[in-house]
Amino acid sequence: MTKAEEMRLVRLRSKLMQAGSGGEWGDVTRACRHFGISRKTFYKWKERYDEHGDAGLSDRPRTPLSCPHATPPDVVSKILYLRQNYHFGPRKIADYLKRFHRVSVAGATVHRLLLKHGMNRLPANQKYRQHAKRWKRYEKPQPGHHLQMDVKFLERIPGTRKRLYQFTAIDDCTRIRVLKIYDSCTMTTAIRFADEVIRRFPSACTLFRPTTAPSFSRSSIGTWSSSTSGTCTSSRGRHV
Numbered sequence: 001m002t003k004a005e006e007m008r009l010v011r012l013r014s015k016l017m018q019a020g021s022g023g024e025w026g027d028v029t030r031a032c033r034h035f036g037i038s039r040k041t042f043y044k045w046k047e048r049y050d051e052h053g054d055a056g057l058s059d060r061p062r063t064p065l066s067c068p069h070a071t072p073p074d075v076v077s078k079i080l081y082l083r084q085n086y087h088f089g090p091r092k093i094a095d096y097l098k099r100f101h102r103v104s105v106a107g108a109t110v111h112r113l114l115l116k117h118g119m120n121r122l123p124a125n126q127k128y129r130q131h132a133k134r135w136k137r138y139e140k141p142q143p144g145h146h147l148q149m150d151v152k153f154l155e156r157i158p159g160t161r162k163r164l165y166q167f168t169a170i171d172d173c174t175r176i177r178v179l180k181i182y183d184s185c186t187m188t189t190a191i192r193f194a195d196e197v198i199r200r201f202p203s204a205c206t207l208f209r210p211t212t213a214p215s216f217s218r219s220s221i222g223t224w225s226s227s228t229s230g231t232c233t234s235s236r237g238r239h240v
Helices: 003-020 028-035 039-057 073-086 090-100 107-116 187-200 218-227
Strands: 147-154 164-171 177-182 207-209
Touching (some): 003 039, 073 090, 090 107
Antiparallel strands (some): 147 164, 164 177
16 A cells, blocks of 8 residues: 555545544444444544544554564574575575574575565575586595695684684595684694694594695695604695
């Protein structure tokens, strides 16, 4: 209903109130018969008119005032955040919430919430596109034979000036990852992380392949070999 239609309806109901309250009809029954409504409806509008004036004659929302089975607001905010920042579909959002937040939401419910907030369709530049040729994942047949290592800078914690760095090692066979956060990105930190990977990895590590980060320089690689006492060898190469 447009604003003009709503205002026209309010004027009609206001005229009904005046006609049924001693106006030109002078009688509620005759006024209701003329406007084609029941006496019950007339008194319902009259009660609203006496309490709120002309503002009470407009239609009220038909949604319930409370719904105990409605999706909690914090879950809705998570759904919208995943859609806006990661472009997940309804089923993937439902699986993500169940796996990482232990929240069970049906995929149809997620789709309904996205439709309600106008986020059911992604922009053209964010839609999935078919690839003519799929890239092939770099894999090794034996666990621990080849581990790739990388480091990245994390965002600062609000209110602090300390830098944090995430060191990551991933096995090219099992895709098992070892992650650890340090407050410095130096050769010493890289050596400590390599020892941590060897300690936590379920199988023997044979080869490390670091990235071109400064903490993974050639001199640090040589130090790793001496600190691990021959447990693993190292090789400098391109991260895949």
